[in-house]
Amino acid sequence: MEQDQTAEKANPIKNEAWEWMKALLIAAALVFIIRWLIFAPFIVEGPSMEPNFYTGERLIVSKFIYKLSKPSRGEVIVFHATKDKDYIKRVIALPGETVKVEGDKVYVNNQVLDEPYLRQALDDAAKKGIPYNTRNFAEKTVPEGTIFVMGDNRSNSQDSRDIGFIKYEQIVGRADLIFWPFNKISLVRH
Known part of the structure; x- marks a missing residue:
């Protein structure tokens, strides 16, 4: 018992x-x-995405989104720039489109690209009488299976103007949410 x-x-x-x-x-x-x-979490490093993203901010990157669709113009993505380094940049041009940068204007298919996410920075530079972008890019066509990306801080960004077009396979995902610091918690503007 x-x-x-x-x-x-x-x-x-x-x-x-x-x-x-x-x-x-x-x-x-x-x-x-x-x-x-x-x-996946991602930590912003460097000034290339200012004034929209700053060093030390932490983001949530949606890795699954591009299994269902392709990147769209204006989206902020994270991609493998090198074997050991991921970059965060904005999608500017898509496969088959022509892209050119002259001064503060970006042309896609010979049309000036509307960039509301840079409007304030462009206005501030114009008021100071200085160009926002000091690096031009001669017109090129984006090859199939790739995209053209740029940092929001146009004069201080290593992007497709330097490293070339980004292959779809290099893309980690789309930045969707800033979660740190707490006072900046917000959805990412695309």
């Missing part, structure tokens, strides 16, 4: 431990799936 009572007491403890183990394994699997397949 005593053995039956001891076995009954041991079983609830074993059962509870097993339930906790299952819950922890499921949580770990979900973290792995979400972190490695769907979303």
Whole structure:
């Protein structure tokens, strides 16, 4: 009789431990799936995306979005620039489009690109009587399977003008949310 009572007491403890183990394994699997397949954190480094993103800001990058669709003009993406370095830039031109940069104007298919995300910075530079962009780019056609990207800080950005067109395979994902610092939590303007 005593053995039956001891076995009954041991079983609830074993059962509870097993339930906790299952819950922890499921949580770990979900973290792995979400972190490695769907979303990834990214830390902004350097001034290339100012005035819209600053060094130290942390973003959530949607890795899954480009499994369903291709990047669109104006979206902010993270991509593998080198084997060891990821960059954050804005999509400017898509495959088959022509792109040219002259002064503060970006032309896509011979049309001036409307860039509302830079309007304030362009206005501020114009009031000071200085160009916002000091680096031009001769007209080129974006090859199939690639995109042309630029940093928002046009005079201080290593982008497609320097490193060339970005292949779809290099893209990590789309920046969707600023989550740090807390006073800047917001959705990314595309």
